[in-house]
Amino acid sequence: MASSLSYCIILVLGLIWTSHAQTGLVLPLRRDAKTSQFYTTFQMGSNRATINAVIHLSGQHLWFACDNYTSTTYAPIPCDSAECEAAKGIGCSGCNGPAGPGCTNNTCGTASSNPFFFYITSYGLYEDTFSSKDHVELPDFIFSCVPNDFVEGLAAATSGMVGLGRFNIAFHRVVAEKMNLPDRFSICPPSSGIGKLTVGGGAPTKSDISGLLKTTPLLVNKPVSNQPFFSDNDLSQEYFIDVRSIRVAGETLSVKDSYFAINGDRVGGTKISSVQNYTAMHTSIYKQLARAFDKAASDMKMKSVAAVAPFRACYGAETVKMTGAGPEVPTIDLVFPGKDVYWRISGANSMVDIDRKTMCLAFVDAGSRPTTSVVIGTHQLEENYLEFDVAASQLRFTSSLLVHNKSCSRI
Known part of the structure; x- marks a missing residue:
């Protein structure tokens, strides 16, 4: 009897560990x-x-x-x-x-x-x-x-x-x-409810999102002064991605390529942050983004209202149509190398509610001399699945799951 009980315990533990080996730590x-x-x-x-x-x-x-x-x-x-x-x-x-x-x-x-x-x-x-x-x-x-x-x-x-x-x-x-397990992890940050941090596993299968995933390389920059301690030969511990251009409502912004590149002084590029609330952009990029968004918003009959710091493009909430994925507003695409590889920011990710009457474009001006040209903030990460494959140096990601009637709390 004792032998049978021991066998059952070992079998159960083995099944649990096998499951974790497949799904990773969740x-x-x-x-x-x-x-x-x-x-x-x-x-x-x-x-x-x-x-x-x-x-x-x-x-x-x-x-x-x-x-x-x-x-x-x-x-x-x-x-x-x-x-x-x-x-x-x-x-x-x-x-x-x-x-x-x-x-x-x-x-x-x-x-x-x-x-x-x-x-x-x-x-x-x-x-x-x-x-x-x-x-x-x-x-x-x-x-x-x-x-x-x-x-x-x-x-x-x-x-x-x-x-x-x-x-x-x-x-x-x-x-x-x-x-x-493989050296990779994923985050699916929720806007409400409970999302997931997974280490070692792949995309969740409970609510299949494999058809929504896009892949782009993770770039390795050298560290800059916002890192605690580093030497010139060290490599950056942050996650940079190769954004080449930005589109608003399908139209590419007129921004010099050099703003998106990382120069010899380690300045420029695009990185993903989990400690900055809103995406911050070099002034030269931000001005073009705000101007193009405002024009496209006007075409959609969205009414501009007084700016609310730190945001500059704000609109009357009553003039913005609401959907299950948030406000219906012009789309913003971060465009990567490759065919049809882009990260779409729309609806709840692109706008922030100030009060019942006002909502604003949820991007901020980082000034004319930021260390990194584009820093993607947490507001833009909500309800997006991001898998950082550190070993393969790749990012697999979706745009907003809400657009597909899914959410981070339901995958």
Whole structure:
């Protein structure tokens, strides 16, 4: 009887692990209404403490506040260890207070950054058991402990960040290595409800979106001054894409190619951000976009109203027709190399409600000397599926799922 029970347990565990190997690690993704930050939820340590952490596409690793964290299974990573070398640790971290998570000596240090607080400092690296609600347990999962005041600027419900950049100890890479999965991850940020953060798996099959996917290369730039620490030979940890032009209502904007290219000083190009609310564009691109959009909006009988900062193109809500995918407004296409490869921004992604009477074009002017010419913000990511295949250096993406009567909470 005992032998049969053991066999059943092993069989069930084997089926669970086989399922995860096919689908990857799947975590919930929620939107904080006040900040528009996207965050996920998981458990850490022997007590399975629930951690809510904001996703950061340029982040280095998982970090969270440890002032109240207790666990019997955590362990500091020594600063002279192979793990520290692999993590590219910077020096040793020490502490004069009571020993515990976040306060140990001879601990591998690492640069932790909070992009909302504009704060970069070195804290210790630790390991503990990572758990998810779908029965994944990953022991010796690497993370950094920070004090409670380091989380300033993060959504109120959160206490840390999930770093998804091109780093040795980035969240997706650690998960992929521990679960023997491909180094790729996807996000489907919801406008409401619960979306998904998936590591290792492919496009969801529950609501098939394979026919909507387009593919474009991920570019590797060199780092610029908005990265914590770098040398001239390092490569950027951010995700750049090769936007060649922009169309509004089918018409290509008259913008010099040089604004979309990355020059020898690492300036220019287009990247995807999970910490900027609205897509920001170089002044020369933004002016052309706003002008073309306003003309196309006028052709659709949308009435212009006074601008509401930081937006410049605003319209009377009563003159805009509403659909299940948001406002019916001129489409904006980010155009990539290849036949018919573009990212369409429309409806709810292109407009933002100011109040019941006013809505505005949800793009902002980044000035005449931005480091990156186009930074795609979180408002434009909502209800779009994006799969970052880091190993293959490709981005697979959809435009708004709402247009196809789907959503991130239903796939």
